[in-house]
Amino acid sequence: MTKIGFIGLGNVGGKLAGSLIRNGHDVTVRDLDDSLVQAYVARGAKAASSPRAMAEAVDIIITCLPSPAASAAVAEGEDGFIAVMRPGQVWMEMSTTDHNEVLRLSKLVEAKGAMIMDCPVSGGCHRADTGNIAIFAAGKREAFDKVFPVLTTMGRRILHTGDLGTASTLKVVTNYLCTVHLAALAEALTVCKVGGMDMNTAYEAIRISSGNSFVHETESQVILNGSRDINFTMDLVIKDVGLFDQWAQDLNVPLEISPLVLNIFKDGQAKYGPREHSPNIIRRIEEPCGVKVLGQGFPADMVDDEPEEPGYEVIAKR
Numbered sequence: 001m002t003k004i005g006f007i008g009l010g011n012v013g014g015k016l017a018g019s020l021i022r023n024g025h026d027v028t029v030r031d032l033d034d035s036l037v038q039a040y041v042a043r044g045a046k047a048a049s050s051p052r053a054m055a056e057a058v059d060i061i062i063t064c065l066p067s068p069a070a071s072a073a074v075a076e077g078e079d080g081f082i083a084v085m086r087p088g089q090v091w092m093e094m095s096t097t098d099h100n101e102v103l104r105l106s107k108l109v110e111a112k113g114a115m116i117m118d119c120p121v122s123g124g125c126h127r128a129d130t131g132n133i134a135i136f137a138a139g140k141r142e143a144f145d146k147v148f149p150v151l152t153t154m155g156r157r158i159l160h161t162g163d164l165g166t167a168s169t170l171k172v173v174t175n176y177l178c179t180v181h182l183a184a185l186a187e188a189l190t191v192c193k194v195g196g197m198d199m200n201t202a203y204e205a206i207r208i209s210s211g212n213s214f215v216h217e218t219e220s221q222v223i224l225n226g227s228r229d230i231n232f233t234m235d236l237v238i239k240d241v242g243l244f245d246q247w248a249q250d251l252n253v254p255l256e257i258s259p260l261v262l263n264i265f266k267d268g269q270a271k272y273g274p275r276e277h278s279p280n281i282i283r284r285i286e287e288p289c290g291v292k293v294l295g296q297g298f299p300a301d302m303v304d305d306e307p308e309e310p311g312y313e314v315i316a317k318r
Contacts, residue, residue: 004150005058005081007074008095009036012121012233013064016094019308021045023131023153030054030074055081055089059111060147064079064094067239068101075105087113088108090143091206092143092150093203094119094135098243099165100257107166115143120171121155123220125231132156132280132309138167147262152311159314172247175240176258179278181215183261186282189223189293193286199224199295219279224295228277230302235274266284 002025006017010288020027021044028046031037037047048054051074055061056182061081065071071093075082075201081103085091091109093102093116102118109116117139135155137144144160151158151195161167192202203224221231245258268281286293 002150003028003058005030005061006045006063006064007031007054008041008064008066008070008311009033010051010064010066011125012128013094015125016062016064016106016133017045018043018129018222019056019131020150025150025153028054028058036061036204041163042317046066050079051075051081052079055084059088060092060150061085062094062150063184064233066095067237068095068097071095071097072105073103075083082108082112085109085112085114090147092119093117093168094121094148096171096240099168101253102168113122116164117143117147118167120167120170121152121232122174122198123214124302124304126304127306128154128157130304130306130308131311132304132306134159135311136161136167136170138162138262138306139214141278148313154311156309156311158311158313159316160284168198170245172240172243175237176244176261178215179237179241179261179265180257183264183278183281185216185220185223185280186285187247190282190289190291193291193293194289199293203295203298221280221298222277222300223282223293223303225298225300226292226294227300228279228282230277230279231298232278233274234265234269234272234276234281235280237278238262238269239279241265256293 004025005028007030028048029040030048041047046110062069106116117137119135119137121135123133127268133155134157135151136159138161161170222228222230243260245262250256267286
C-alpha cells in the first residue's frame with residue numbers, strides 16, 4: 001500500500017486527510033498543533049516527529065498550509081523534507097500558493113530525482129469533508145498518473161491543468177472570482193434588507209436567477225444565518241486576491257475590479273481583524289445602515305449533502 005504523509009491539518013487539510021483515512025489509506029500526519037495530530041491518530045493515522053522523518057517513511061508527501069512561507073518552512077527549513085526526498089517520491093503541494101514559489105521549490109525536488117505536483121483545491125470546506133471537492137493538479141503527467149488514486153479519494157473532479165504552476169495560478173483566479181461575487185452579494189443583500197425585502201425570498205430570487213453562483217448558494221446562507229463562518233478569513237482573501245492582482249500588474253493588464261475588491265477587504269481587515277470571517281465583509285455596509293442582514297432557517301455551517309463518490313478526471317474541451 002502507498003504510504004502517504006500529510007502536513008497541515010487546518011480547515012481544509014484536516015478534511016482532506018480525513019477522506020484519506022476514512023477510505024483506508026496508510027496516512028502519517030504532522031501539524032504544529034499536537035491536539036490535531038492526536039485527533040487524527042485516534043482516527044487511524046500515524047504521527048511524524050518532523051517533516052524530515054515523515055519523508056523518510058512515506059511515498060507521497062502532501063502539504064496543505066496557509067501560506068507560501070509555511071510551505072517553504074516544512075520543505076526546506078530545519079528538519080525539512082526536501083533534503084531526504086528520493087527518486088520516485090512525489091510531493092503534492094495542496095496549499096494556495098504563488099506559482100513562482102512552486103517553480104523555485106520544484107528545482108530542489110527534481111535535483112533529488114523526486115517529483116512535485118501543484119494541487120490546490122476549490123469548492124469549500126464542506127466538500128473537502130466529503131471527498132467531493134474539485135482539485136486542480138499541475139505537473140508532469142507521470143506524476144499525475146502516480147498520485148491519481150490519491151486525488152480521486154480526496155476530490156470528485158480532478159483537472160490536470162498542465163505544466164507545474166498552472167494549478168496555483170488558476171486557483172488564485174477562481175478565488176478572485178469568488179471574492180468579487182462575495183463583495184457584490186454583500187451589497188445586494190444589504191440593499192434588499194434596507195429596502196424592506198423579505199430576506200428568505202430575496203435569497204431564493206437570486207438562487208433561481210441569472211444572478212446565482214456557488215458563492216451565493218454557500219456564503220449567502222451563512223451570512224443570513226448570522227454565523228458568517230465559511231472557514232475562510234480576511235487575511236486569506238487578501239493573500240489570494242493580492243496574488244491575482246500582482247500577476248495582472250506583472251502582465252501589464254489594466255484591471256479595475258481587482259484593485260477595488262482588494263482595497264475593500266484591506267479595509268475590512270483593518271476594521272475587524274485579519275482572522276475575521278470573510279463573509280463578514282458585509283459588516284462594512286450593514287453598520288452604516290444600522291441593519292443586520294439575517295434570514296430564517298439558514299445553516300450556521302455548510303454541509304455537503306451530496307453522497308461521497310469516486311473522483312474522476314475532467315478533460316478540458318479542445
